[in-house]
Structure formats: C-alpha cells, structure tokens
Amino acid sequence: MDIAITGLRRSFGRVTALRGVDLTVRGGMYGLLGGNGAGKTTLMRIMAGVIAPGAGQVRIGGYDLTTRSGRRQVQRRLGYVPQDLGLYPDLSPREFLDYVALLKGLDDSAARRRQVEELLDVVGLTGVAGRRMKGFSGGQRRRVGIAQALLGDPALLIVDEPTAGLDPEERIRFRTLLAGLAGQRTVLLSTHIVEDVAQTCHETAVLAAGQVIYSGSVADLTRAAEGTTWQMSSAGAPPIEGVVVSAVARETGTQFRVISPARPSPDATSVAPTLEDGYLALMQRHSSTAVG
Ligand SMILES: Nc1ncnc2c1ncn2[C@@H]1O[C@H](COP(=O)(O)OP(=O)(O)OP(=O)(O)O)[C@@H](O)[C@H]1O
Numbered sequence: 001m002d003i004a005i006t007g008l009r010r011s012f013g014r015v016t017a018l019r020g021v022d023l024t025v026r027g028g029m030y031g032l033l034g035g036n037g038a039g040k041t042t043l044m045r046i047m048a049g050v051i052a053p054g055a056g057q058v059r060i061g062g063y064d065l066t067t068r069s070g071r072r073q074v075q076r077r078l079g080y081v082p083q084d085l086g087l088y089p090d091l092s093p094r095e096f097l098d099y100v101a102l103l104k105g106l107d108d109s110a111a112r113r114r115q116v117e118e119l120l121d122v123v124g125l126t127g128v129a130g131r132r133m134k135g136f137s138g139g140q141r142r143r144v145g146i147a148q149a150l151l152g153d154p155a156l157l158i159v160d161e162p163t164a165g166l167d168p169e170e171r172i173r174f175r176t177l178l179a180g181l182a183g184q185r186t187v188l189l190s191t192h193i194v195e196d197v198a199q200t201c202h203e204t205a206v207l208a209a210g211q212v213i214y215s216g217s218v219a220d221l222t223r224a225a226e227g228t229t230w231q232m233s234s235a236g237a238p239p240i241e242g243v244v245v246s247a248v249a250r251e252t253g254t255q256f257r258v259i260s261p262a263r264p265s266p267d268a269t270s271v272a273p274t275l276e277d278g279y280l281a282l283m284q285r286h287s288s289t290a291v292g
Pocket residue numbers: 012015016017034035036037038039040041042043192
C-alpha cells in the first residue's frame with residue numbers, strides 16, 4: 001500500500017513536532033530513522049489515524065487521511081503496533097487476540113478462532129498461547145503486539161520502536177519476523193536503532209527536528225560517509241576532529257572509528273562505511289548547516 005505525504009505539519013500547543021514532512025513509500029519494508037524527539041511517533045500516529053494531521057497532504061493507498069472517512073478506510077487496512085502497547089496482564093495471548101478480533105468486527109467465532117491460532121503460530125507464541133501475559137518477556141509482549149496488528153490481514157503494518165529494550169538475540173529474531181511479514185505487505189519500521197534498518201530495509205528515511213532530511217536507498221545513505229570514515233589509534237585522547245563512532249581499548253592504545261570530512265590524524269586510514277557511519281555523517285552535515 002503506497003504512502004504519499006507532502007508538506008505535513010503537526011503541532012501540540014507551542015511544540016511543533018512535524019514541520020513540513022515529504023515522504024513517499026512504495027511497498028516492502030521501509031525504515032524510518034531519527035533520534036529522540038525527531039517526530040517519528042507523531043508521524044506514525046497520524047498515519048495510523050490515531051491523531052489528525054495539522055496541515056499538508058497524507059494519502060495512504062489513495063485514501064485521504066485529512067478526512068474522517070479517509071482515516072476510517074485506512075484504519076480498516078492497517079495494523080499498528082504502538083511503542084507502549086497496553087496488554088491485559090491477566091489474559092492469555094489467545095484470549096487477548098480473540099478480544100481484539102471481536103473489537104475489529106470479526107464476528108464469526110470459528111473464523112476468528114482460526115485466525116487467532118494462525119497468528120499465534122506466525123509470531124511463534126503457540127507454546128505459550130494459554131499462559132497469562134503477566135510474566136511475559138519484552139520480546140513475547142512485542143510478538144503479541146504484532147499478532148494483534150495482523151488481525152484482519154492488513155496491507156500496511158506500522159511498527160513503532162519494536163526492538164527497543166530487547167536483548168540482542170530477541171532483537172534479531174524479532175526483526176527477522178518483521179522482514180518476513182513484508183513479503184505480502186508494506187511494513188513501516190520506526191526506530192532509532194540503525195542496525196535494525198541496515199539488516200532489514202532497502203529503503204529508508206531519516207527524520208530530524210520534524211523534517212525528512214534523507215529518503216532513498218540504504219546503500220546510498222551508507223555511501224554518504226564514503227571518504228569521511230576513518231580508523232585510527234591513539235594513546236588515549238580522542239581525536240579533536242570529527243565524530244567518534246566507536247572507541248575500542250587495546251593494549252597498544254585506543255582504536256577509534258571517526259567520521260570527519262578531513263583526515264583526523266596523519267596515521268588515520270580511510271575505511272568502508274556502514275549504514276551507521278552514513279547516518280552519523282548525514283546528521284553531522286545537517287546539524288552544521290542548521291547551526292550555520
Ligand atoms: N501529545 C503531545 N503533546 C505535546 N508534545 C508532544 C506530544 N507528542 C509529541 N510531542 C512533542 O513532539 C516532538 C516529537 O515527538 P515524537 O514522540 O513524535 O518524536 P520521536 O521521534 O518519536 O521521539 P522518541 O523516539 O523519543 O519517541 C517532541 O518534542 C515531543 O515532546
């Protein structure tokens with residue numbers, strides 16, 4: 001399901017969360033990157049129809065989200081996994097999903113049960129389907145969140161910060177699950193974890209201070225740091241030039257990875273960038289133009 005957004009603005013009182021967002025998404029798995037407060041959640045909530053847009057155009061699958069009828073049409077075709085999904089701790093995932101399915105209008109109880117069992121299997125929760133959710137891990141809770149969003153087989157799945165707080169193994173399992181779901185539908189993944197986008201998306205956008213400062217391929221964003229990514233050793237002091245991406249302590253000194261337009265020290269060697277380097281180089285350029 002295609003998403004076409006132009007000139008989207010949204011404020012909360014005196015705080016402007018989105019200041020003219022332009023974004024086009026065409027199917028598959030799409031990453032939305034940005035730091036804290038960049039406006040990702042506001043954008044997701046507008047697309048999910050939870051809050052109305054301020055000014056601008058938002059069309060999803062051809063439906064106009066600035067109208068109430070458009071929002072209703074989109075909500076029928078969309079699954080949303082918010083950052084903090086409230087679960088009922090005394091219900092089991094099976095009971096919870098059955099309840100949400102009823103709310104979504106799946107009245108036929110046999111069909112509802114069938115769909116709930118299918119989704120429990122898709123998200124890998126069949127083994128704990130009858131257990132109360134009270135003691136569930138972060139990963140299990142998020143799986144329940146995905147399952148409830150998939151009820152009704154939506155063409156668009158919007159997932160806000162799904163891997164925050166998960167341990168590394170759970171994170172990998174979870175993003176693999178999401179990538180699998182993008183086979184037949186559009187999955188919009190909002191995150192500040194660059195690695196999740198690097199491992200699952202071809203296309204991405206970067207949001208900063210309520211504006212899209214990059215949209216395009218993950219490969220092109222990675223290339224944004226080509227020729228400006230350096231590795232160097234130092235007796236201890238970090239380099240004065242550039243942004244330090246990582247610092248690894250070794251017996252011989254500290255090895256730094258640095259993003260800098262100029263060679264940060266005579267012994268620094270140029271290395272191939274990762275998506276994280278590209279993202280940081282973009283942010284660095286953006287903040288220097290925003291200030292200057
Ligand atoms: N309901 C609200 N009332 C007031 N201000 C809000 C509201 N929702 C968002 N904001 C403000 O809008 C800005 C963007 O917030 P938003 O939650 O969309 O960013 P984000 O990119 O999702 O950040 P995070 O990763 O920290 O959740 C922030 O300054 C935030 O404080």
